Amino acid sequence: AQSVTQPDIHITVSEGASLELRCNYSYGATPYLFWYVQSPGQGLQLLLKYFSGDTLVQGIKGFEAEFKRSQSSFNLRKPSVHWSDAAEYFCAVGAGNNRKLIWGLGTSLAVNP
């Protein structure tokens, strides 16, 4: 069965530090991969997506993610975190004929000043 795992429930980083949020998926073929961000009490916003081609994708707000087929991973990175990046981050996989997104449980990011 398709699944998405975000191993880190909560991460705290200092402002200006680099960030990497992990995402692992389970799917037999190349999936469609997504990262979304959610501010408290708000909806989700698409940060970036990978369908095919270059395995390093750039997104909004200075985020990037790298698809590694051998590791079944799609980790999200940012070189320098800003206090406004504090939010919940969700990884999602779209796969198969049912065209539904499979969601990870999210990683909560806190940023220390």
Added chain:
Amino acid sequence: DGGITQSPKYLFRKEGQNVTLSCEQNLNHDAMYWYRQDPGQGLRLIYYSQIVNDFQKGDIAEGYSVSREKKESFPLTVTSAQKNPTAFYLCASNIEWADYGYTFGSGTRLTVV
């Protein structure tokens, strides 16, 4: 600007009552979705609709109902049969079923009192 409007932002319901959550979009998107979000459980799909006058059950449809009489509107009714309705409800849309670029509303927080 185009977007998705969910109303109300906060909703309180007495046990045994039905309540309807509104979702309206002016993006001209064909597909619309309802998700339920509980702390630590990610997003769970309740219902989705690919086109007007058509909708399908998601993973947790019991106790919920929807209609799709207009392209712009996809209201969700939480019925008294839903045993644990207190949650954050998110509506989303995309251009077509094959497009994973979901646009989300800002959510409705439903509390049973």
